[in-house]
Amino acid sequence: MKKEAHYSSFLSTFTVNIIFVMLIIVGAAMIPLLSLQLNPTRYLPSITISWSWPEAPVRVVEQEVTTTLEGILTTVTGVKKISSSTFNEGGNITVEFDRNVDLRAKRFEVASLLRESGKRLPERVSFPVISMNMPSNQSGSTILSFQLNGNASSAYIYNLAEEVIKPAIALVEGVYSVNVYGATPQEWEVIYDQAKLAAIGASSSAISNAINNYLLERELGGASEIVTGGPEKRTYLTLEGNSSETFSWDRIPVAKAAGRIIHLTDVAQIKLQDQRPQSYYRINGLNTVNINVSAGRNVNNIKVAEGVKNVMERIRNELPAGYSIRTSSDNTVYLKEEISKNIFRSVLSVILLLLFVLAISREFKYLLIITISLVANILIAFIFYYLFKLEIHLYSLAGITVSFGIIINNTIVMTDHIRFQKNRKVGISLLAATATTIGALIVIFFLDEASKVTLTDFAAVVIINLSVSLAVALFFIPSLLEKIKLAPKFNALAIRRKRRVARFSE
Incomplete structure (x- = not known):
């Protein structure tokens, strides 16, 4: 055999x-x-430094500020590219870093260098503002947008979205953030007693300075610690006006009189109220609040969107009379169309290849x-x-x-x-x-x-x-x-x- x-x-x-x-x-x-996206969500970490110099021509700004700052930024490690744009009365510099750097640490390093070298800039130049050009480490892209309409005030609709809709959507697996906007913002109003201020020998500017100092958060710079035989360790210092984790108006000191510390609530009343409306947005005569839903990175956007839609459908049925929710934007529709189109092309190419194999082998x-x-x-x-x-x-x-x-x-x-x-x-x-x-x-x-x-x-x-x-x-x-x-x-x-x-x- x-x-x-x-x-x-x-x-x-x-x-x-x-x-x-x-x-x-x-x-x-x-x-x-698998993570389904329309386009790649990878990014290059970078920061933008901007400043202003009133009434300064572009040539002077370039020589006195842009060149100086570029020289300072070249000392930062991990920099891939530095590009600048200078114009009359200001300019900006974009610094691109290696892909694997900690951008927040680099921001602190750049901020400390700029603060240490602030004396080298002309007197009327504003302190450079640093902004990070990066999405969150976990945030992907906005996938859904909804509009909540109602016959109540925009502030009430906003609170309804924040307290009912937002927590429910946040529980959907894969959702990174839920942003609610469109209502009139609220503000704190401080009403001070002029007589009480005069009695302690203070003015309204003392209240303003006290609030600013209480909310202060300023980067002081950094220092390097070199251990013999070990790596260099750099420490950054930040000055905070309030060491407590909670915020309270009655803890803000305004002045000292007769051996006693006078707090803000002793001379003023504070209340939270809506700002004066700058614009109105209505649909069919009803006030409207917008809700944006962002998915995390490395998640299936289509699956996340389906989960959010199911939650919104349940909430829609539970809303009181006079309220409605409509989908204003669904980015996964285009994603589905493009993926279906590409899958169809891929399947068609496979079928043609297999038919060719069958024709040859029989x-x-x-x-x-x-x-x-x-x-x-x-x-x-x-x-x-x-x-x-x-x-x-x-x-x-x-x-x-x-x-x-x-x-x-x-x-x-x-x-x-x-x-x-x-x-x-x-x-x-x-x-x-x-x-x-x-x-x-x-x-x-x-x-x-x-x-x-x-x-x-x-x-x-x-x-x-x-x-x-x-x-x-x-x-x-x-x-x-x-x-x-x-x-x-x-x-x-x-x-x-x-x-x-x-x-x-x-």
């Missing part, structure tokens, strides 16, 4: 097939957990092997997409589509080699060809930061797909061929050789 050839690895055929089936099932379970078993291996490649790749926190967006889908051809090529080469040569020695050639393609894609990780932010997910998706296709070709295809038998085929050259041998033997 002739023993059949065994082409799989040192593991048994059954074991290899079971391992790959388990990986396929796990990959399918990962699909709802065997349904052969087509079945190619199809199973392709499904295994994609689903197993989903596991690595999740582990490496890759985002599935338009660029990622393009990478998946591009890699289909190479995936099928690796499968066909290994299948035909085992079919004709009865071994897996072609695996070395597949490894070399795949490594060459991966090496070409690695160049993307050495591009400038702006290009890398856009193309990183594309390159990572293709590299993962090719690596998985190599593992499938080397291990899964041989085991699959032992379960799905293909009829042996002989090419024309082999047939001619056999005929020559037959004639010679006659």
